[in-house]
Amino acid sequence: MRAAILTSPDHSHPPKLELVDTLDPPVPSPGQVLIKVDATSITPAEYTWPATWTDRAGEPRERPIVLGHDLSGVIHSLALGDSTTFQPGDAVYALTDFHRNGAQAEYAVANLSELARRPRNLDPASAAGVPLAALTAYQALVEHGDVREGMRVLVHGGAGGVGMFAVQMAKRFGARVLATASAEKVGFVKSIGADEVVDYRMERFEDVVGKVDVVVDTAGGETLRRSYSVVVPGGVLVTVETEAVDMGLVDVKMADKLGIQVKTFIVRGDGRQLEKITDMIEEGHVKVFVDRVFPLKRAMEAVEYGEGKNKGIGKTIIKLMHD
Ligand SMILES: NC(=O)c1ccc[n+]([C@@H]2O[C@H](COP(=O)([O-])OP(=O)(O)OC[C@H]3O[C@@H](n4cnc5c(N)ncnc54)[C@H](OP(=O)(O)O)[C@@H]3O)[C@@H](O)[C@H]2O)c1
Known part of the structure:
Protein backbone atom coordinates (compact mmCIF):
# COMPACT_ATOMS: atom_id res chain seq x y z
CA MET A 1 0.00 0.00 0.00
CA PRO A 131 -12.24 13.04 16.09
CA LEU A 132 -9.17 14.35 17.93
CA ALA A 133 -10.24 17.98 18.26
CA ALA A 134 -13.92 17.25 18.97
CA LEU A 135 -13.20 14.48 21.49
CA THR A 136 -10.76 16.79 23.29
CA ALA A 137 -13.47 19.45 23.55
CA TYR A 138 -16.10 16.87 24.60
CA GLN A 139 -13.90 15.29 27.28
CA ALA A 140 -12.92 18.74 28.62
CA LEU A 141 -16.54 19.89 28.86
CA VAL A 142 -18.29 16.67 29.89
CA GLU A 143 -15.79 14.47 31.77
CA HIS A 144 -13.72 17.18 33.39
CA GLY A 145 -15.88 20.32 33.43
CA ASP A 146 -19.26 18.62 33.99
CA VAL A 147 -20.84 21.45 32.01
CA ARG A 148 -24.62 21.76 32.40
CA GLU A 149 -27.37 24.02 31.21
CA GLY A 150 -27.17 27.56 32.54
CA MET A 151 -23.45 27.45 33.44
CA ARG A 152 -21.05 30.14 32.27
CA VAL A 153 -18.18 28.63 30.26
CA LEU A 154 -15.09 30.46 29.02
CA VAL A 155 -13.23 28.92 26.08
CA HIS A 156 -9.72 30.24 25.41
CA GLY A 157 -8.78 30.03 21.74
CA GLY A 158 -12.38 29.81 20.52
CA ALA A 159 -11.34 29.82 16.85
CA GLY A 160 -8.74 27.06 17.25
CA GLY A 161 -9.06 23.39 16.36
CA VAL A 162 -10.24 22.34 19.84
CA GLY A 163 -11.76 25.68 20.83
CA MET A 164 -14.26 25.84 17.95
CA PHE A 165 -15.71 22.48 18.98
CA ALA A 166 -15.76 23.51 22.65
CA VAL A 167 -17.69 26.71 21.85
CA GLN A 168 -20.31 24.86 19.79
CA MET A 169 -20.73 21.97 22.23
CA ALA A 170 -20.92 24.21 25.30
CA LYS A 171 -23.67 26.15 23.51
CA ARG A 172 -25.44 22.87 22.69
CA PHE A 173 -25.29 21.90 26.38
CA GLY A 174 -27.14 25.13 27.21
CA ALA A 175 -24.22 27.10 28.66
CA ARG A 176 -23.61 30.81 28.28
CA VAL A 177 -20.43 30.77 26.21
CA LEU A 178 -17.66 33.31 26.49
CA ALA A 179 -14.53 32.97 24.38
CA THR A 180 -11.22 34.58 23.55
CA ALA A 181 -9.83 34.98 20.02
CA SER A 182 -7.66 37.33 17.99
CA ALA A 183 -9.41 40.33 16.39
CA GLU A 184 -9.82 38.85 12.91
CA LYS A 185 -11.49 35.72 14.30
CA VAL A 186 -13.94 37.36 16.73
CA GLY A 187 -16.72 37.37 14.10
CA PHE A 188 -16.17 33.69 13.33
CA VAL A 189 -16.36 32.67 17.00
CA LYS A 190 -19.62 34.64 17.41
CA SER A 191 -20.98 32.99 14.25
CA ILE A 192 -20.52 29.52 15.78
CA GLY A 193 -22.45 30.44 18.91
CA ALA A 194 -20.30 32.32 21.42
CA ASP A 195 -22.35 34.88 23.33
CA GLU A 196 -19.38 37.15 24.01
CA VAL A 197 -15.89 37.12 22.46
CA VAL A 198 -12.89 38.96 23.86
CA ASP A 199 -10.07 40.03 21.53
CA TYR A 200 -7.25 38.72 23.73
CA ARG A 201 -4.67 41.14 22.34
CA MET A 202 -6.78 44.23 23.03
CA GLU A 203 -8.43 43.40 26.35
CA ARG A 204 -7.68 41.40 29.47
CA PHE A 205 -10.38 38.72 29.59
CA GLU A 206 -10.52 38.91 33.41
CA ASP A 207 -11.63 42.57 33.11
CA VAL A 208 -14.51 41.63 30.79
CA VAL A 209 -15.97 38.17 31.39
CA GLY A 210 -16.78 38.26 35.12
CA LYS A 211 -16.89 34.91 36.93
CA VAL A 212 -17.41 31.59 35.13
CA ASP A 213 -18.17 28.03 36.21
CA VAL A 214 -15.78 26.36 33.79
CA VAL A 215 -12.76 27.47 31.77
CA VAL A 216 -11.59 25.36 28.83
CA ASP A 217 -8.07 26.56 28.10
CA THR A 218 -6.34 25.71 24.82
CA ALA A 219 -3.76 28.51 24.99
CA GLY A 220 -1.73 27.75 28.14
CA GLY A 221 1.04 30.07 29.42
CA GLU A 222 -0.02 33.40 30.90
CA THR A 223 -3.60 32.86 29.74
CA LEU A 224 -3.83 29.77 31.91
CA ARG A 225 -2.06 31.41 34.85
CA ARG A 226 -4.51 34.32 34.76
CA SER A 227 -7.55 32.05 34.43
CA TYR A 228 -7.58 30.82 38.05
CA SER A 229 -9.03 34.16 39.16
CA VAL A 230 -12.15 34.02 36.97
CA VAL A 231 -13.44 30.61 38.17
CA VAL A 232 -16.19 30.63 40.82
CA PRO A 233 -15.57 28.58 43.99
CA GLY A 234 -16.63 25.02 43.14
CA GLY A 235 -15.82 25.63 39.47
CA VAL A 236 -13.29 23.93 37.19
CA LEU A 237 -10.31 25.12 35.16
CA VAL A 238 -9.47 22.54 32.47
CA THR A 239 -6.42 22.99 30.33
CA VAL A 240 -5.55 20.84 27.32
CA GLU A 241 -2.37 22.74 26.58
CA THR A 242 0.28 20.09 26.41
CA GLU A 243 3.11 21.92 28.18
CA ALA A 244 1.04 23.25 31.09
CA VAL A 245 2.20 20.58 33.56
CA ASP A 246 5.91 20.93 32.67
CA MET A 247 5.61 24.69 33.07
CA GLY A 248 4.13 24.28 36.56
CA LEU A 249 0.86 25.89 35.51
CA VAL A 250 -1.43 23.12 36.74
CA ASP A 251 -1.24 24.47 40.28
CA VAL A 252 -3.33 22.28 42.56
CA LYS A 253 -2.31 24.20 45.70
CA MET A 254 -3.48 27.48 44.19
CA ALA A 255 -6.71 25.81 43.05
CA ASP A 256 -7.33 24.42 46.57
CA LYS A 257 -6.79 27.86 48.05
CA LEU A 258 -9.41 29.28 45.68
CA GLY A 259 -11.81 26.37 46.21
CA ILE A 260 -11.71 25.37 42.56
CA GLN A 261 -10.36 22.37 40.63
CA VAL A 262 -7.63 22.51 38.02
CA LYS A 263 -7.38 19.61 35.58
CA THR A 264 -5.54 18.46 32.51
CA PHE A 265 -5.71 15.30 30.43
CA ILE A 266 -4.67 13.64 27.20
CA VAL A 267 -7.53 12.90 24.83
CA ARG A 268 -8.34 9.25 24.11
CA GLY A 269 -10.26 7.56 21.31
CA ASP A 270 -13.80 6.71 22.40
CA GLY A 271 -16.36 5.45 19.89
CA ARG A 272 -19.37 6.04 22.16
CA GLN A 273 -18.48 9.66 22.71
CA LEU A 274 -17.75 10.06 19.00
CA GLU A 275 -21.26 8.72 18.20
CA LYS A 276 -22.65 11.55 20.36
CA ILE A 277 -20.53 13.99 18.37
CA THR A 278 -21.88 12.44 15.14
CA ASP A 279 -25.40 13.18 16.42
CA MET A 280 -24.51 16.79 17.23
CA ILE A 281 -23.06 17.23 13.73
CA GLU A 282 -26.04 15.61 11.99
CA GLU A 283 -28.48 17.71 14.06
CA GLY A 284 -26.64 20.85 12.93
CA HIS A 285 -25.46 21.85 16.42
CA VAL A 286 -21.79 21.39 15.54
CA LYS A 287 -20.30 22.58 12.27
N1 LIG B 1 -4.47 17.38 25.90
C1 LIG B 1 -4.85 16.88 24.74
O1 LIG B 1 -5.22 15.71 24.62
C2 LIG B 1 -4.84 17.78 23.54
C3 LIG B 1 -5.63 17.48 22.43
C4 LIG B 1 -5.65 18.37 21.35
C5 LIG B 1 -4.87 19.53 21.40
N2 LIG B 1 -4.07 19.74 22.49
C6 LIG B 1 -3.25 20.95 22.61
O2 LIG B 1 -4.16 22.05 22.71
C7 LIG B 1 -3.57 23.22 22.17
C8 LIG B 1 -4.53 23.81 21.13
O3 LIG B 1 -4.70 22.89 20.06
P1 LIG B 1 -5.52 23.33 18.78
O4 LIG B 1 -5.46 22.21 17.83
O5 LIG B 1 -6.84 23.89 19.16
O6 LIG B 1 -4.56 24.51 18.25
P2 LIG B 1 -4.85 25.68 17.23
O7 LIG B 1 -5.84 25.24 16.19
O8 LIG B 1 -3.55 26.21 16.79
O9 LIG B 1 -5.60 26.77 18.11
C9 LIG B 1 -4.98 27.45 19.14
C10 LIG B 1 -5.75 28.73 19.37
O10 LIG B 1 -5.21 29.40 20.50
C11 LIG B 1 -5.45 30.76 20.31
N3 LIG B 1 -4.57 31.55 21.14
C12 LIG B 1 -3.24 31.74 21.02
N4 LIG B 1 -2.81 32.55 22.01
C13 LIG B 1 -3.89 32.87 22.75
C14 LIG B 1 -4.10 33.67 23.90
N5 LIG B 1 -3.09 34.32 24.49
N6 LIG B 1 -5.36 33.78 24.40
C15 LIG B 1 -6.38 33.12 23.82
N7 LIG B 1 -6.25 32.35 22.72
C16 LIG B 1 -5.02 32.24 22.20
C17 LIG B 1 -5.25 31.00 18.83
O11 LIG B 1 -6.14 32.04 18.51
P3 LIG B 1 -5.98 33.03 17.25
O12 LIG B 1 -5.72 32.15 16.07
O13 LIG B 1 -7.29 33.71 17.23
O14 LIG B 1 -4.80 33.90 17.59
C18 LIG B 1 -5.67 29.67 18.20
O15 LIG B 1 -6.96 29.77 17.62
C19 LIG B 1 -2.23 22.76 21.59
O16 LIG B 1 -1.23 23.02 22.56
C20 LIG B 1 -2.38 21.26 21.43
O17 LIG B 1 -1.14 20.59 21.50
C21 LIG B 1 -4.05 18.90 23.55
Whole structure:
Protein backbone atom coordinates (compact mmCIF):
# COMPACT_ATOMS: atom_id res chain seq x y z
CA MET A 1 0.00 0.00 0.00
CA ARG A 2 0.97 3.64 -0.34
CA ALA A 3 1.90 5.51 2.83
CA ALA A 4 3.82 8.55 4.03
CA ILE A 5 6.44 7.23 6.44
CA LEU A 6 8.37 9.21 9.01
CA THR A 7 12.05 9.16 8.07
CA SER A 8 13.41 11.65 10.63
CA PRO A 9 15.95 10.09 13.00
CA ASP A 10 14.27 11.74 16.03
CA HIS A 11 11.65 14.33 16.94
CA SER A 12 13.70 17.30 15.70
CA HIS A 13 11.93 19.94 13.61
CA PRO A 14 10.95 19.81 10.80
CA PRO A 15 9.81 16.19 10.56
CA LYS A 16 10.75 14.37 7.37
CA LEU A 17 8.29 12.18 5.49
CA GLU A 18 8.79 9.96 2.48
CA LEU A 19 6.09 8.53 0.22
CA VAL A 20 6.39 4.77 -0.35
CA ASP A 21 4.15 2.26 -2.11
CA THR A 22 5.65 -0.96 -0.82
CA LEU A 23 4.16 -1.39 2.66
CA ASP A 24 1.97 -4.35 3.50
CA PRO A 25 -1.43 -3.33 4.91
CA PRO A 26 -1.60 -3.82 8.70
CA VAL A 27 -3.36 -6.94 9.98
CA PRO A 28 -6.19 -6.37 12.48
CA SER A 29 -6.01 -8.31 15.78
CA PRO A 30 -9.16 -9.43 17.60
CA GLY A 31 -11.15 -6.34 18.58
CA GLN A 32 -9.81 -4.38 15.61
CA VAL A 33 -10.87 -3.56 12.04
CA LEU A 34 -8.91 -2.83 8.90
CA ILE A 35 -10.03 0.45 7.36
CA LYS A 36 -9.53 1.72 3.83
CA VAL A 37 -8.59 5.30 4.60
CA ASP A 38 -10.37 8.19 2.87
CA ALA A 39 -8.66 10.99 4.77
CA THR A 40 -6.70 11.97 7.86
CA SER A 41 -5.82 15.32 9.42
CA ILE A 42 -2.63 17.03 10.51
CA THR A 43 -2.13 17.24 14.26
CA PRO A 44 0.60 19.78 15.00
CA ALA A 45 3.62 18.37 16.87
CA GLU A 46 2.50 14.75 16.54
CA TYR A 47 6.03 13.86 15.45
CA THR A 48 7.32 15.05 18.86
CA TRP A 49 5.03 12.89 21.02
CA PRO A 50 6.67 10.07 23.00
CA ALA A 51 3.95 7.69 21.69
CA THR A 52 5.14 8.33 18.13
CA TRP A 53 8.58 6.97 18.99
CA THR A 54 8.09 4.41 21.76
CA ASP A 55 5.64 1.63 22.52
CA ARG A 56 3.72 1.31 25.78
CA ALA A 57 6.69 -0.45 27.39
CA GLY A 58 8.92 2.51 26.49
CA GLU A 59 10.85 0.55 23.83
CA PRO A 60 11.55 2.18 20.44
CA ARG A 61 8.69 1.55 18.02
CA GLU A 62 9.23 -0.60 14.98
CA ARG A 63 9.84 1.34 11.74
CA PRO A 64 8.24 2.44 9.51
CA ILE A 65 6.22 4.88 11.58
CA VAL A 66 3.09 6.38 10.00
CA LEU A 67 1.48 9.55 11.44
CA GLY A 68 -2.18 10.60 11.43
CA HIS A 69 -4.51 9.41 14.19
CA ASP A 70 -7.62 11.16 12.92
CA LEU A 71 -9.08 8.65 10.54
CA SER A 72 -12.02 8.78 8.14
CA GLY A 73 -12.65 5.74 5.97
CA VAL A 74 -14.61 2.63 5.13
CA ILE A 75 -14.35 -0.71 6.94
CA HIS A 76 -12.49 -3.17 4.73
CA SER A 77 -12.52 -6.22 7.03
CA LEU A 78 -12.96 -7.31 10.63
CA ALA A 79 -10.58 -9.53 12.57
CA LEU A 80 -11.50 -13.18 12.32
CA GLY A 81 -14.21 -14.23 14.79
CA ASP A 82 -15.22 -10.71 15.90
CA SER A 83 -18.89 -9.96 16.13
CA THR A 84 -19.95 -6.32 16.08
CA THR A 85 -22.65 -4.05 14.73
CA PHE A 86 -20.06 -2.65 12.29
CA GLN A 87 -19.77 -4.34 8.90
CA PRO A 88 -17.39 -4.16 5.94
CA GLY A 89 -18.45 -1.22 3.78
CA ASP A 90 -19.55 0.98 6.72
CA ALA A 91 -18.36 4.59 6.59
CA VAL A 92 -16.68 5.33 9.93
CA TYR A 93 -14.27 7.67 11.65
CA ALA A 94 -12.08 7.38 14.73
CA LEU A 95 -9.29 8.74 16.86
CA THR A 96 -6.86 5.83 16.86
CA ASP A 97 -4.26 4.73 19.43
CA PHE A 98 -1.23 7.05 19.41
CA HIS A 99 1.17 4.10 19.89
CA ARG A 100 0.11 2.45 16.61
CA ASN A 101 0.66 3.46 13.03
CA GLY A 102 -1.78 6.11 11.83
CA ALA A 103 -3.76 6.93 8.71
CA GLN A 104 -1.32 8.67 6.36
CA ALA A 105 -1.65 5.42 4.44
CA GLU A 106 -4.12 3.57 2.23
CA TYR A 107 -5.05 1.23 5.08
CA ALA A 108 -5.00 1.58 8.87
CA VAL A 109 -6.17 -0.43 11.83
CA ALA A 110 -8.59 0.88 14.46
CA ASN A 111 -9.97 -0.68 17.64
CA LEU A 112 -13.70 -1.38 17.51
CA SER A 113 -14.01 0.68 20.70
CA GLU A 114 -12.63 3.73 18.86
CA LEU A 115 -15.05 3.62 15.92
CA ALA A 116 -18.16 5.67 15.27
CA ARG A 117 -20.53 6.06 12.37
CA ARG A 118 -19.39 8.92 10.14
CA PRO A 119 -21.86 11.85 10.02
CA ARG A 120 -24.08 11.56 6.93
CA ASN A 121 -23.90 15.30 6.28
CA LEU A 122 -20.08 15.44 6.16
CA ASP A 123 -17.89 14.57 3.21
CA PRO A 124 -15.13 12.04 4.03
CA ALA A 125 -12.36 14.66 4.08
CA SER A 126 -14.18 16.99 6.48
CA ALA A 127 -14.96 14.04 8.79
CA ALA A 128 -11.21 13.48 9.19
CA GLY A 129 -10.96 16.86 10.94
CA VAL A 130 -13.33 15.87 13.72
CA PRO A 131 -12.24 13.04 16.09
CA LEU A 132 -9.17 14.35 17.93
CA ALA A 133 -10.24 17.98 18.26
CA ALA A 134 -13.92 17.25 18.97
CA LEU A 135 -13.20 14.48 21.49
CA THR A 136 -10.76 16.79 23.29
CA ALA A 137 -13.47 19.45 23.55
CA TYR A 138 -16.10 16.87 24.60
CA GLN A 139 -13.90 15.29 27.28
CA ALA A 140 -12.92 18.74 28.62
CA LEU A 141 -16.54 19.89 28.86
CA VAL A 142 -18.29 16.67 29.89
CA GLU A 143 -15.79 14.47 31.77
CA HIS A 144 -13.72 17.18 33.39
CA GLY A 145 -15.88 20.32 33.43
CA ASP A 146 -19.26 18.62 33.99
CA VAL A 147 -20.84 21.45 32.01
CA ARG A 148 -24.62 21.76 32.40
CA GLU A 149 -27.37 24.02 31.21
CA GLY A 150 -27.17 27.56 32.54
CA MET A 151 -23.45 27.45 33.44
CA ARG A 152 -21.05 30.14 32.27
CA VAL A 153 -18.18 28.63 30.26
CA LEU A 154 -15.09 30.46 29.02
CA VAL A 155 -13.23 28.92 26.08
CA HIS A 156 -9.72 30.24 25.41
CA GLY A 157 -8.78 30.03 21.74
CA GLY A 158 -12.38 29.81 20.52
CA ALA A 159 -11.34 29.82 16.85
CA GLY A 160 -8.74 27.06 17.25
CA GLY A 161 -9.06 23.39 16.36
CA VAL A 162 -10.24 22.34 19.84
CA GLY A 163 -11.76 25.68 20.83
CA MET A 164 -14.26 25.84 17.95
CA PHE A 165 -15.71 22.48 18.98
CA ALA A 166 -15.76 23.51 22.65
CA VAL A 167 -17.69 26.71 21.85
CA GLN A 168 -20.31 24.86 19.79
CA MET A 169 -20.73 21.97 22.23
CA ALA A 170 -20.92 24.21 25.30
CA LYS A 171 -23.67 26.15 23.51
CA ARG A 172 -25.44 22.87 22.69
CA PHE A 173 -25.29 21.90 26.38
CA GLY A 174 -27.14 25.13 27.21
CA ALA A 175 -24.22 27.10 28.66
CA ARG A 176 -23.61 30.81 28.28
CA VAL A 177 -20.43 30.77 26.21
CA LEU A 178 -17.66 33.31 26.49
CA ALA A 179 -14.53 32.97 24.38
CA THR A 180 -11.22 34.58 23.55
CA ALA A 181 -9.83 34.98 20.02
CA SER A 182 -7.66 37.33 17.99
CA ALA A 183 -9.41 40.33 16.39
CA GLU A 184 -9.82 38.85 12.91
CA LYS A 185 -11.49 35.72 14.30
CA VAL A 186 -13.94 37.36 16.73
CA GLY A 187 -16.72 37.37 14.10
CA PHE A 188 -16.17 33.69 13.33
CA VAL A 189 -16.36 32.67 17.00
CA LYS A 190 -19.62 34.64 17.41
CA SER A 191 -20.98 32.99 14.25
CA ILE A 192 -20.52 29.52 15.78
CA GLY A 193 -22.45 30.44 18.91
CA ALA A 194 -20.30 32.32 21.42
CA ASP A 195 -22.35 34.88 23.33
CA GLU A 196 -19.38 37.15 24.01
CA VAL A 197 -15.89 37.12 22.46
CA VAL A 198 -12.89 38.96 23.86
CA ASP A 199 -10.07 40.03 21.53
CA TYR A 200 -7.25 38.72 23.73
CA ARG A 201 -4.67 41.14 22.34
CA MET A 202 -6.78 44.23 23.03
CA GLU A 203 -8.43 43.40 26.35
CA ARG A 204 -7.68 41.40 29.47
CA PHE A 205 -10.38 38.72 29.59
CA GLU A 206 -10.52 38.91 33.41
CA ASP A 207 -11.63 42.57 33.11
CA VAL A 208 -14.51 41.63 30.79
CA VAL A 209 -15.97 38.17 31.39
CA GLY A 210 -16.78 38.26 35.12
CA LYS A 211 -16.89 34.91 36.93
CA VAL A 212 -17.41 31.59 35.13
CA ASP A 213 -18.17 28.03 36.21
CA VAL A 214 -15.78 26.36 33.79
CA VAL A 215 -12.76 27.47 31.77
CA VAL A 216 -11.59 25.36 28.83
CA ASP A 217 -8.07 26.56 28.10
CA THR A 218 -6.34 25.71 24.82
CA ALA A 219 -3.76 28.51 24.99
CA GLY A 220 -1.73 27.75 28.14
CA GLY A 221 1.04 30.07 29.42
CA GLU A 222 -0.02 33.40 30.90
CA THR A 223 -3.60 32.86 29.74
CA LEU A 224 -3.83 29.77 31.91
CA ARG A 225 -2.06 31.41 34.85
CA ARG A 226 -4.51 34.32 34.76
CA SER A 227 -7.55 32.05 34.43
CA TYR A 228 -7.58 30.82 38.05
CA SER A 229 -9.03 34.16 39.16
CA VAL A 230 -12.15 34.02 36.97
CA VAL A 231 -13.44 30.61 38.17
CA VAL A 232 -16.19 30.63 40.82
CA PRO A 233 -15.57 28.58 43.99
CA GLY A 234 -16.63 25.02 43.14
CA GLY A 235 -15.82 25.63 39.47
CA VAL A 236 -13.29 23.93 37.19
CA LEU A 237 -10.31 25.12 35.16
CA VAL A 238 -9.47 22.54 32.47
CA THR A 239 -6.42 22.99 30.33
CA VAL A 240 -5.55 20.84 27.32
CA GLU A 241 -2.37 22.74 26.58
CA THR A 242 0.28 20.09 26.41
CA GLU A 243 3.11 21.92 28.18
CA ALA A 244 1.04 23.25 31.09
CA VAL A 245 2.20 20.58 33.56
CA ASP A 246 5.91 20.93 32.67
CA MET A 247 5.61 24.69 33.07
CA GLY A 248 4.13 24.28 36.56
CA LEU A 249 0.86 25.89 35.51
CA VAL A 250 -1.43 23.12 36.74
CA ASP A 251 -1.24 24.47 40.28
CA VAL A 252 -3.33 22.28 42.56
CA LYS A 253 -2.31 24.20 45.70
CA MET A 254 -3.48 27.48 44.19
CA ALA A 255 -6.71 25.81 43.05
CA ASP A 256 -7.33 24.42 46.57
CA LYS A 257 -6.79 27.86 48.05
CA LEU A 258 -9.41 29.28 45.68
CA GLY A 259 -11.81 26.37 46.21
CA ILE A 260 -11.71 25.37 42.56
CA GLN A 261 -10.36 22.37 40.63
CA VAL A 262 -7.63 22.51 38.02
CA LYS A 263 -7.38 19.61 35.58
CA THR A 264 -5.54 18.46 32.51
CA PHE A 265 -5.71 15.30 30.43
CA ILE A 266 -4.67 13.64 27.20
CA VAL A 267 -7.53 12.90 24.83
CA ARG A 268 -8.34 9.25 24.11
CA GLY A 269 -10.26 7.56 21.31
CA ASP A 270 -13.80 6.71 22.40
CA GLY A 271 -16.36 5.45 19.89
CA ARG A 272 -19.37 6.04 22.16
CA GLN A 273 -18.48 9.66 22.71
CA LEU A 274 -17.75 10.06 19.00
CA GLU A 275 -21.26 8.72 18.20
CA LYS A 276 -22.65 11.55 20.36
CA ILE A 277 -20.53 13.99 18.37
CA THR A 278 -21.88 12.44 15.14
CA ASP A 279 -25.40 13.18 16.42
CA MET A 280 -24.51 16.79 17.23
CA ILE A 281 -23.06 17.23 13.73
CA GLU A 282 -26.04 15.61 11.99
CA GLU A 283 -28.48 17.71 14.06
CA GLY A 284 -26.64 20.85 12.93
CA HIS A 285 -25.46 21.85 16.42
CA VAL A 286 -21.79 21.39 15.54
CA LYS A 287 -20.30 22.58 12.27
CA VAL A 288 -16.97 21.36 10.92
CA PHE A 289 -14.45 23.66 9.26
CA VAL A 290 -11.67 22.60 6.93
CA ASP A 291 -8.83 24.92 6.04
CA ARG A 292 -6.90 23.09 3.26
CA VAL A 293 -6.90 19.63 1.71
CA PHE A 294 -3.72 18.01 0.35
CA PRO A 295 -3.28 14.70 -1.49
CA LEU A 296 -1.11 12.02 0.18
CA LYS A 297 1.70 12.63 -2.30
CA ARG A 298 2.02 16.14 -0.80
CA ALA A 299 1.98 14.87 2.82
CA MET A 300 5.24 16.68 3.67
CA GLU A 301 3.78 19.99 2.47
CA ALA A 302 0.58 19.29 4.40
CA VAL A 303 2.52 18.73 7.63
CA GLU A 304 4.57 21.91 7.09
CA TYR A 305 1.38 23.91 6.41
CA GLY A 306 -0.55 22.38 9.32
CA GLU A 307 2.37 23.01 11.70
CA GLY A 308 2.85 26.57 10.47
CA LYS A 309 1.75 30.00 11.64
CA ASN A 310 -0.17 30.92 8.48
CA LYS A 311 -2.92 28.33 8.63
CA GLY A 312 -6.50 29.53 8.46
CA ILE A 313 -9.62 28.45 10.34
CA GLY A 314 -10.21 24.68 10.48
CA LYS A 315 -8.14 21.57 10.02
CA THR A 316 -5.50 20.69 7.45
CA ILE A 317 -6.52 17.43 5.78
CA ILE A 318 -4.69 14.76 3.80
CA LYS A 319 -7.05 13.05 1.40
CA LEU A 320 -6.27 9.54 0.17
CA MET A 321 -9.16 9.12 -2.24
CA HIS A 322 -8.54 9.96 -5.92
CA ASP A 323 -4.95 10.73 -5.04
N1 LIG B 1 -4.47 17.38 25.90
C1 LIG B 1 -4.85 16.88 24.74
O1 LIG B 1 -5.22 15.71 24.62
C2 LIG B 1 -4.84 17.78 23.54
C3 LIG B 1 -5.63 17.48 22.43
C4 LIG B 1 -5.65 18.37 21.35
C5 LIG B 1 -4.87 19.53 21.40
N2 LIG B 1 -4.07 19.74 22.49
C6 LIG B 1 -3.25 20.95 22.61
O2 LIG B 1 -4.16 22.05 22.71
C7 LIG B 1 -3.57 23.22 22.17
C8 LIG B 1 -4.53 23.81 21.13
O3 LIG B 1 -4.70 22.89 20.06
P1 LIG B 1 -5.52 23.33 18.78
O4 LIG B 1 -5.46 22.21 17.83
O5 LIG B 1 -6.84 23.89 19.16
O6 LIG B 1 -4.56 24.51 18.25
P2 LIG B 1 -4.85 25.68 17.23
O7 LIG B 1 -5.84 25.24 16.19
O8 LIG B 1 -3.55 26.21 16.79
O9 LIG B 1 -5.60 26.77 18.11
C9 LIG B 1 -4.98 27.45 19.14
C10 LIG B 1 -5.75 28.73 19.37
O10 LIG B 1 -5.21 29.40 20.50
C11 LIG B 1 -5.45 30.76 20.31
N3 LIG B 1 -4.57 31.55 21.14
C12 LIG B 1 -3.24 31.74 21.02
N4 LIG B 1 -2.81 32.55 22.01
C13 LIG B 1 -3.89 32.87 22.75
C14 LIG B 1 -4.10 33.67 23.90
N5 LIG B 1 -3.09 34.32 24.49
N6 LIG B 1 -5.36 33.78 24.40
C15 LIG B 1 -6.38 33.12 23.82
N7 LIG B 1 -6.25 32.35 22.72
C16 LIG B 1 -5.02 32.24 22.20
C17 LIG B 1 -5.25 31.00 18.83
O11 LIG B 1 -6.14 32.04 18.51
P3 LIG B 1 -5.98 33.03 17.25
O12 LIG B 1 -5.72 32.15 16.07
O13 LIG B 1 -7.29 33.71 17.23
O14 LIG B 1 -4.80 33.90 17.59
C18 LIG B 1 -5.67 29.67 18.20
O15 LIG B 1 -6.96 29.77 17.62
C19 LIG B 1 -2.23 22.76 21.59
O16 LIG B 1 -1.23 23.02 22.56
C20 LIG B 1 -2.38 21.26 21.43
O17 LIG B 1 -1.14 20.59 21.50
C21 LIG B 1 -4.05 18.90 23.55
